[in-house]
Amino acid sequence: MEKSIHFLDKLLQNRIALHVLFWLFVLFLAPLVADRSIMEVWQSLVYRGVGLPTKMIATYFLAYYLIPRYFQKEKYFQFIIYFVISSFILCVIYRFNNVQIAERLAGEEGYKERLWEIVAYYDETILGYIGRVYSVTIPFIFIKMLRSRGAEKRKVARLEKEKIDAELNFLKAQIHPHFLFNTLNNLYALTLKKSDRAPDVVAKLSEILDYMLYQCKEDRVLVSKEITLLEHYLDLEKLRYGERLQLTFDHDLDDHTSQIAPLILISIVENAFKHGVSGAIQQPVVAISIKVKEGVSYIRVYNSKPATPQIDEMGYKKGIGETNVKRQLELIYPERYEWNYEESPTSYEVNLTIQL
DSSP: OHHHHHHHHHHHHOHHHHHHHHHHHHHHHHHHHSOSSHHHHHHHHHHHHHHHHHHHHHHHHIIIIIIIIIITTTOHHHHHHHHHHHHHHHHHHHHHHIIIIIHHHTTOOSOOOOHHHHHHTHHHHHHHHHHHHTTTHHHHHHHHHHHHHHHHHHHHHHHHHHHHHHHHHHHHHHHHHHHHHHHHHHHHHHHHTTOTTHHHHHHHHHHHHHIIIIIOOSSOEEHHHHHHHHHHHHHHHHHHHGGGOEEEEEEEESOTTOEEOTTHHHHHHHHHHHHHTTTOSSOOEEEEEEEEETTEEEEEEEEEOOSSOOOOTTOTTSSHHHHHHHHHHHHHSTTSEEEEEEEETTEEEEEEEEEO
16 A cells, blocks of 8 residues: 555656556546447547547646636636637547547448538537547646645755754854863863863864764764764863862663764753853863663763853853754654753753654
8 A cells, every 4th residue: 555655756756757647547447438339449449549639729728728827817717718718729629639530430331511600600619529639638637736745845955954953063164262261271271271182172173073074974973983972072071170079970871873963962962061061160070971772862961060050151051952853853853852951059950862
């Protein structure tokens, strides 16, 4: 059933193939419903084949010219006038071809009406042939509407995906300068002290930027690679704060092929250091736990908070990282994540669960 639906959707997208199949079906429908005699089948095919070009002209003229140009623009008077005129002309053409060509090919004997006679008996011509001229127009327009609706849905879906991709790229672009700003501050603090650890910071920063700029361009990356990125970042923070920082980092993966959207974990951890460690005078505490079990990731990040709130007159530190992460989660894992936090005057803890 699913394969049939997929095939039908593919067919609806292929405009040329759909038109060819439709008119082949119209052409061979009459022989299929005719009597079983060879003569009857041949005559049905002849009449249908001779009348087919007129049916096609009538259908395309109505579907692609009159309806979009007049009816859909609410020019109903012009639509009726042109429809009546074109219908009469097409009925005349259909009857003329039917009498002068189809009947001769089918071996029909008898008097063959002239063109002026067909036009003169216009009432008989219209009443007798308008149904034949437009017999397949309604199903054609119905299929066209189905195809247009499908194309519109695909267009909306494509635009929505492009919008999401653009927003995600913008959010990821925010992470790079934000992270670099904080890390360069760390490096600046070490160079002021003329610390021997400054080269280590440069090396770690180089590895981190290499990963962020070149290795995490895919929609998903291995959780293990994100953990390696966190280890490099935490090494930088330990170099900066030394023994004053009480840091624990636990990780346990039951499947090392598990993947996650890139740069989400680093943003949460970075936020913990920005709000919990940078302004602390005494020993700050950061505890990180990452587990993946049966396709679900469990992320816990705890940090202590300084007793005196940090002053941020420019509003830069009002959770750029956290806001960024939540927005990415909404776009990448809609209804597949759970974000909980606990905050007290002395601590802040995030518990994030993602169905990978």
